[in-house]
Each structure stands twice: as C-alpha cells, then as structure tokens.
Amino acid sequence: MVRMGEFEQLARTYISQMVEMGERLIFLERSRPETDEMKVLMEEVRSCKRCPLHSSRRNSVFGEGSREAEVMFVGEAPGREEDLKGRPFVGAAGELLTKMIGAMGLKRSDVYIANVLKCRPPGNRDPLGSEVEACCDYLFKQIDLIGPKVICGLGSHASMTLLDTTSPISRLRGKVHRIGSAMFVPTYHPAALLRNPRWKRHAWEDLKLVLRLLDSETESVTEE
Ligand code: URA
Numbered sequence: 001m002v003r004m005g006e007f008e009q010l011a012r013t014y015i016s017q018m019v020e021m022g023e024r025l026i027f028l029e030r031s032r033p034e035t036d037e038m039k040v041l042m043e044e045v046r047s048c049k050r051c052p053l054h055s056s057r058r059n060s061v062f063g064e065g066s067r068e069a070e071v072m073f074v075g076e077a078p079g080r081e082e083d084l085k086g087r088p089f090v091g092a093a094g095e096l097l098t099k100m101i102g103a104m105g106l107k108r109s110d111v112y113i114a115n116v117l118k119c120r121p122p123g124n125r126d127p128l129g130s131e132v133e134a135c136c137d138y139l140f141k142q143i144d145l146i147g148p149k150v151i152c153g154l155g156s157h158a159s160m161t162l163l164d165t166t167s168p169i170s171r172l173r174g175k176v177h178r179i180g181s182a183m184f185v186p187t188y189h190p191a192a193l194l195r196n197p198r199w200k201r202h203a204w205e206d207l208k209l210v211l212r213l214l215d216s217e218t219e220s221v222t223e224e
C-alpha cells in the first residue's frame with residue numbers, strides 16, 4: 001500500500017516530469033526555423049521577370065511599412081525616384097502622401113505602402129493590362145499577409161485594379177467598398193492632387209472616412 005508521504009512524492013515527481021516535457025515541447029516549437037513568407041515574396045519580386053518591365057528597371061519596389069499595419073495605401077507603380085531608390089512613394093507625390101498620413105495622426109512606419117506594379121513603366125506611362133495581370137498577385141499576397149482593416153486606394157489605376165471595375169475614381173471615391181475581409185476606400189492619387197489642389201478637400205474627406213473605419217467595429221459597405 002502507498003503511504004501518504006510516498007504518494008505525495010510520486011505526485012511531485014510526476015508533475016515535475018510533465019512540466020519538463022511541456023517546456024521541452026515549447027522549446028522545440030520556438031526553435032523550429034520560421035519561414036518568413038513576406039521575405040520569400042520580397043526575394044521573388046527582386047528577381048521577377050514575369051513581364052517585360054524587368055528589363056528597364058533599376059530596382060523593383062516591393063513596398064514597405066509595418067507588418068501589423070491596420071491601414072495600407074496602394075498606389076499605381078514606381079516612378080523615377082522610386083525606381084532609383086527601390087522604395088515606394090519617395091518622390092514629390094510621396095512627399096504629399098507622407099503629409100497626408102501625418103495629417104491623419106500617423107507615421108509612414110505605422111502603415112504599409114505598396115503599388116500594383118512593382119517595376120517602373122518607362123517614362124511613367126500608364127500600366128498595361130498585361131503588366132497588371134502579371135504583377136497583381138504579389139499585391140494580393142501582401143494584402144493577405146498584412147491583413148489590414150482598411151485599404152486606401154490611391155488613384156484610378158490602383159482602385160480600378162483592386163475593385164476590378166472600369167468606373168472612374170470620381171465615382172468610386174467617398175464610399176466604402178470591400179476587398180476580401182478589408183474595407184476599401186478609394187481616393188485621388190497624390191500626384192493628381194499636386195496637379196489639382198482643389199481636389200484636396202475631397203481627399204481629406206476620404207482620409208477621415210479611413211480614420212472612422214479604423215475606429216469602428218463595423219461599417220456599412222457600399223458595393224459598386
Ligand atoms: N506613384 C505611385 O503610384 N507609386 C509610387 O510609389 C510613386 C508614385
């Protein structure tokens with residue numbers, strides 16, 4: 001028969017063995033090599049030759065920002081400065097975008113910034129349908145990995161691509177759309193705002209809508 005003292009001793013040994021086993025499992029779990037899907041995707045974009053734009057680029061422009069971003073800004077394609085530096089929105093339009101983000105009470109490092117095309121179209125011409133088709137999977141994967149609450153589409157190209165519509169930005173903006181589980185707010189491209197400063201007040205309305213959505217639990221969505 002097991003006496004009380006012996007029973008207690010057996011129970012203590014059993015418990016400490018269980019704790020040790022649990023700790024070992026946690027250690028094994030943590031030491032498993034992590035596959036960072038975003039890094040893998042970035043490497044894929046760096047060497048991508050899926051469309052002819054690879055031959056004229058200096059650098060591909062993957063995108064940058066917080067991996068935990070609740071809001072993501074999506075532009076059209078890299079311009080001259082972006083192609084030189086390999087970073088999105090670092091030219092004149094980028095300066096205005098940085099100010100717009102600041103006016104929202106945020107920093108660039110709080111959000112994620114990317115483009116539909118990762119390589120610059122020569123002379124900043126409009127993206128071709130075939131280039132968008134070849135490239136847009138990268139953007140959709142970025143959206144999946146970040147899982148933003150709200151996506152702000154900058155200009156008609158980004159907004160029309162993401163919503164798969166031919167409606168112009170003037171009809172799309174000012175409303176909440178949906179892309180997967182994210183809410184989507186199209187607005188004017190900062191380069192368009194530099195050319196047409198009168199549109200800035202509409203863009204500010206759109207950014208305030210983004211802020212309200214970030215604050216809200218849910219929001220009614222206007223489908224096209
Ligand atoms: N315009 C864009 O659409 N994207 C950039 O990164 C820069 C300018």
Ligand code: SF4
Nearest residue numbers: 048050051118119135
């Ligand atoms: Fe690849 Fe996109 Fe660059 Fe074309 S634009 S080469 S699809 S990364």
